[in-house]
Amino acid sequence: MSHGVVGRGLGYRVDGRDLITGVDVAAAPGELLAILGPNGAGKTTLLRVLSGEWPATTGEVVLLGRPLTGLAPIEQARLRAVLPQQTVLTFAFRCLDVVLMGRYAATTGDDTAVAEAAMATTDSSHLAARAYPTLSGGEQTRVSLARVLAQETPVLFLDEPTANLDLRHQELVMRTLRGLADGGAVVVAVLHDLNVAARFADRVVLLAEGRVRAVGTTAEVLQAAIIEDVYEQTVTVVPHPVLGSPLILPHDR
Amino acid sequence: MGTGEQRSRPGWLIGGLGVGLLAAVVVALGSGAVRIAPSNVVAILLGHAGLGDGGSGGPTADAVLWSIRLPRVLLAVGVGAGLAVAGAALQGIFRNPLADPQLIGISSGAAAGSAIGVLLLEAAIGGIAAPIGAFAGGLAAGAAVYSLARHRGRTEVVTLILAGIAVAAVGGALAGFLSVIADDPRLGSPLFYSLGGLGVATWRLVGVTLPIVAIGLLFLPREARRLDLILLGEREAAHLGVDVEALRRRVLLLVTLTVGATVAAAGVIGFVGLLVPHAIRLVAGPGHRVLLPASALGGALLVVGADTVARTVALPLEIPVGLLTALAGGPLFLWLLRRTRHEHGGWG
Numbered sequence: 001m002s003h004g005v006v007g008r009g010l011g012y013r014v015d016g017r018d019l020i021t022g023v024d025v026a027a028a029p030g031e032l033l034a035i036l037g038p039n040g041a042g043k044t045t046l047l048r049v050l051s052g053e054w055p056a057t058t059g060e061v062v063l064l065g066r067p068l069t070g071l072a073p074i075e076q077a078r079l080r081a082v083l084p085q086q087t088v089l090t091f092a093f094r095c096l097d098v099v100l101m102g103r104y105a106a107t108t109g110d111d112t113a114v115a116e117a118a119m120a121t122t123d124s125s126h127l128a129a130r131a132y133p134t135l136s137g138g139e140q141t142r143v144s145l146a147r148v149l150a151q152e153t154p155v156l157f158l159d160e161p162t163a164n165l166d167l168r169h170q171e172l173v174m175r176t177l178r179g180l181a182d183g184g185a186v187v188v189a190v191l192h193d194l195n196v197a198a199r200f201a202d203r204v205v206l207l208a209e210g211r212v213r214a215v216g217t218t219a220e221v222l223q224a225a226i227i228e229d230v231y232e233q234t235v236t237v238v239p240h241p242v243l244g245s246p247l248i249l250p251h252d253r
Numbered sequence: 254m255g256t257g258e259q260r261s262r263p264g265w266l267i268g269g270l271g272v273g274l275l276a277a278v279v280v281a282l283g284s285g286a287v288r289i290a291p292s293n294v295v296a297i298l299l300g301h302a303g304l305g306d307g308g309s310g311g312p313t314a315d316a317v318l319w320s321i322r323l324p325r326v327l328l329a330v331g332v333g334a335g336l337a338v339a340g341a342a343l344q345g346i347f348r349n350p351l352a353d354p355q356l357i358g359i360s361s362g363a364a365a366g367s368a369i370g371v372l373l374l375e376a377a378i379g380g381i382a383a384p385i386g387a388f389a390g391g392l393a394a395g396a397a398v399y400s401l402a403r404h405r406g407r408t409e410v411v412t413l414i415l416a417g418i419a420v421a422a423v424g425g426a427l428a429g430f431l432s433v434i435a436d437d438p439r440l441g442s443p444l445f446y447s448l449g450g451l452g453v454a455t456w457r458l459v460g461v462t463l464p465i466v467a468i469g470l471l472f473l474p475r476e477a478r479r480l481d482l483i484l485l486g487e488r489e490a491a492h493l494g495v496d497v498e499a500l501r502r503r504v505l506l507l508v509t510l511t512v513g514a515t516v517a518a519a520g521v522i523g524f525v526g527l528l529v530p531h532a533i534r535l536v537a538g539p540g541h542r543v544l545l546p547a548s549a550l551g552g553a554l555l556v557v558g559a560d561t562v563a564r565t566v567a568l569p570l571e572i573p574v575g576l577l578t579a580l581a582g583g584p585l586f587l588w589l590l591r592r593t594r595h596e597h598g599g600w601g
Contacts, residue, residue, distance in 0.1 A: 053488060077494030084488060090348065091484045091539035101482050105494035151493070 004028040004186045005050060005155055009059035012042075012049050019045040020210040023059075027188050027203070029154070032181040034197035034218075035190045037207035038231050043190040044085070044159055046207065050188060051082045051157040063155055077105035081151035083158040087144050092131040095124065095143045102150030109152070118149040121176055123169065137164035145173060149180075156180065158189040162196060174200045198222050198246045206230060222246045263543040266536055270550035274330070277554055281326045281561040286568055287317045294318065325454035328462060329560045329574075330553040332451070332515040333525055335466040337552025339508040340526020341533075341544050342473045345480035346504045348487075349410050353527040354512040357417030358394040360523075361424030363509070363516035364446045366390015368431040370517075371439050380461045387513035394420045395509055406487075425521070441520055448575030449522035451560050462518040469511030470549055476504055477541035484539060522575045524582035525552050531589050555582075 010023040020042040027033035035043045048054040050061055052068045061068040063079050071079070081102070089098070099119055103111040119125045122142040127135060132143060141164050148156060161177065162170040178200050181187045191197045197204055197218065204221040206214040208230045214221045223246075224237045233250055240247045282298075283289040289297070293308040297318050300307025307315065336354065343352040354360045370386015378385075398420050402413035429443035444450070479500050482490040487497050515522070529551040530544060537543045559577040566572065 051492070053491065073491055073496045074494040077492065082489075082492040084486075084492075087486055087489055089485060090350065091534070093481070093484070093539055097481075097538075097540060098485065101485055101493060104478065104482055 003064055004031065005033075005064075005188060006062040007046075007050055007056075007059065008062075010046065010049055010056050010061070011058035012045050012054055013057040018210055020049065020207070023205075023207075023210075023212055025050070025205050025212070025215070027186050029184050029186050030181055031202045032177060032187040032189065032200060034201035034204045035188065035207065036192075036194065036197055036204055036221075037213070040209075041207040042210040043207055045210075047082075047157050047159050047188065047190050051080060052076050053082070074105050077151065077153075078107075079153055080155035080157060081148040081153045083145055083148045083156070083161055085159045085163065086137070087140065089132050092133055094128065095119070095130050095132055095135070096128040098132050098143055099128075099146045099150050102147040106152065111150075114152065115146070115150045118146040119143070121149060122146040123172055138166060138169060141165060142169060142173070145176075149176075154184070155186045156188070158187070160190050160192055162191070162193065170196065194222060194227070194248045198248065199240070199243060219246060222248060263537050263547070266533070266543070267547050267550065270547060270554060274550055274554045274557070277557045277561070278326055278330070281329070281557050282318055282322050284561050284565050285317070285322065287314060289314050289318060298323075320456075324456045324459045325451050325560070326557060327459050328451055328454040328518055329557045331459075331463045331466040332519045332522065333529075333552035333554070333556025334549040335469055335511040335515045335552070336522065336525040336556070337529035337548040338470055338473050338545055339511045340552075341530035341541070341548040342476070342480065342504050342508055343526070344530060345541060346483055346501050347408055347410075347413060348484055349408075349413065350531065351410075351414055351527075354391075354508065355421065355521060355523050355526065357413060358398045358420030358424060359391045359509055359512050360516055360521045361421040361428065362394020363387035363391035363424075363513045364428035364521050365424045365431070366393070366513070367517040368428050368435075368440055368446070372431065372435055372437060375439060380457055383517035384461060384465055384514045387517040388510055389513075390424065391509040391513045391516070392506075394424055395505055399505070444573055445520040447521060448573035449520035449578075450563075450571070450573050450575075451519050452564070452571055454518075458518055462514050465514035466511055469507050473504065473507050473511075474541075474545045476500065477545055480504070480541040481539075520575070522556065522578055524575075524578045524586070525555055528578075528582045528586050528589075529555060531586070535589060535592060 005027045007023060007025045011021050012019045023046055035046055037043050049056045096115060099115040100111055103114065119128060122145045124142040124146055127139055127143060132140065145161060161173050165173060174196060177187050177189060201218050203216060204218050205212055206221050213230050214226050222237065224235050227235050227248060234253055236249045236251065237246050279291050279294050282294045283291055289310055293310045293314065296305055296308025297310060297315055299305045301319060340353050343354060344350055366389045367383045367387035370382040374382035374386065398413060398416045401416040402409050425447055428446035432440045432443050432446060479495050482493050482495050491497050530548045533544055533547045533551055537547060560574045563572045563574045563577050
């Protein structure tokens with residue numbers, strides 16, 4: 001496991017409050033790991049600590065065998081890319097320029113070719129000459145994802161990459177992430193839709209109140225009893241009629 | 254708006270501004286109580302460079318142009334370029350279209366520092382005392398405003414502006430106070446510290462000021478790509494590999510150095526650092542690779558033009574140049590705001 005993303009005993013404390021406590025998490029190359037949990041469970045905090053945005057109060061993060069704290073910003077940027085929940089841009093950059101910003105840390109490759117390919121992958125090529133602030137939320141998400149892809153890193157962290165997206169683009173983005181993992185990348189994504197996680201993730205870490213409540217394959221974790229306990233919501237889990245993956249159906253009583 | 258169209262614009266913009274600046278310099282050198290035709294201006298300049306016969310203006314025209322007007326115009330070029338580049342870079346690192354050396358207190362801190370530098374140090378170290386004092390004063394003001402506006406790793410935009418206004422008021426008042434009570438001819442008038450002026454230009458002042466401004470003009474554009482990334486967000490810039498804290502320190506130091514030198518030489522001239530970068534962004538977009546050099550040229554053009562009008566429109570009186578940049582800049586700025594709202598929904 002030394003060549004993926006490893007977090008050991010991660011804690012993050014601010015103003016005397018622990019946002020996450022004693023979180024152990026690991027994702028190997030070729031794996032898509034979903035971080036799930038109710039609102040306020042610490043999903044985004046865990047992602048920020050894993051990606052180096054917030055220094056862990058306790059524990060340590062190791063990226064591809066290298067401790068995160070020993071890496072300069074530029075070295076971190078060559079190992080991992082991050083998609084935050086939303087990027088607000090006041091100044092009217094063209095989308096192609098935004099995607100090209102993903103190439104800052106790159107040392108090889110044709111920047112423009114890589115950026116254009118990334119935009120094609122996220123179905124945003126037609127937005128290249130548009131000003132980023134004029135786009136809809138879903139379009140901004142796709143352009144931001146293209147920027148993340150243009151970074152060409154072996155590790156990707158994504159915070160709710162499908163928020164704001166319509167059904168087609170949600171599928172497109174998840175297929176893209178799945179493809180990156182299948183190609184050998186480590187993909188760690190905070191997801192709010194359990195069914196999206198069930199279909200696309202290899203493994204799941206389920207957080208509740210800042211601690212790991214369950215961790216394992218999607219089939220192991222996404223069981224009715226565990227979900228009902230963590231989310232305080234009645235659900236029925238059935239096999240997906242076409243794919244056979246777990247399908248979570250919430251209902252009253 | 255096609256990709257090709259946008260890409261072909263920056264070259265034209267920078268070329269056009271460069272030609273415009275050269276023309277403005279020639280007109281400025283020829284304007285005043287002693288009028289000199291543009292052809293003679295060029296001939297006199299070439300004569301001093303050892304080319305040609307120096308034109309037909311005679312020794313008076315030569316002396317007026319070479320000893321009085323040329324240092325003044327060169328100083329205007331340096332002051333305008335420095336203020337506009339500093340404004341553009343500040344707006345970048347604070348991700349705030351309102352950041353301006355004057356608005357966030359750096360200029361007034363520099364004015365007070367410059368006055369103190371002259372009173373305490375000029376006897377010992379000479380003409381460099383004013384820019385050194387200005388640098389220290391600007392740095393103190395900038396650091397105070399910045400540390401107030403930082404909270405939990407974020408810059409609070411409204412606090413930044415409000416703290417800037419307060420610090421600017423204190424710095425400006427301190428400079429004015431010193432200039433009144435010290436009654437020292439080496440200090441400028443209170444008007445100099447609040448509205449600026451290039452009337453004190455000498456070759457010696459040019460020699461002190463332009464090399465310092467050149468440091469900013471040379472090194473700030475090297476941060477262009479990182480400043481672009483900061484506009485995406487501090488968090489995003491860090492994800493992409495920028496050492497955000499180090500960048501902010503470097504840019505603030507360069508901006509303060511540049512602004513300090515302009516204030517020590519020409520007082521506080523408002524609106525240049527705000528107006529020029531905004532105008533350039535409207536034409537060329539927000540990318541700093543074009544924005545910084547184009548702002549330098551545009552700022553120089555604006556201040557050379559404003560100073561020429563300031564010293565010729567009411568001969569033999571001279572109007573403070575800051576009055577003209579404000580008089581021309583204010584309405585132009587309002588028009589820019591309207592256009593910005595039409596084109597991409599305003600600043601929110």
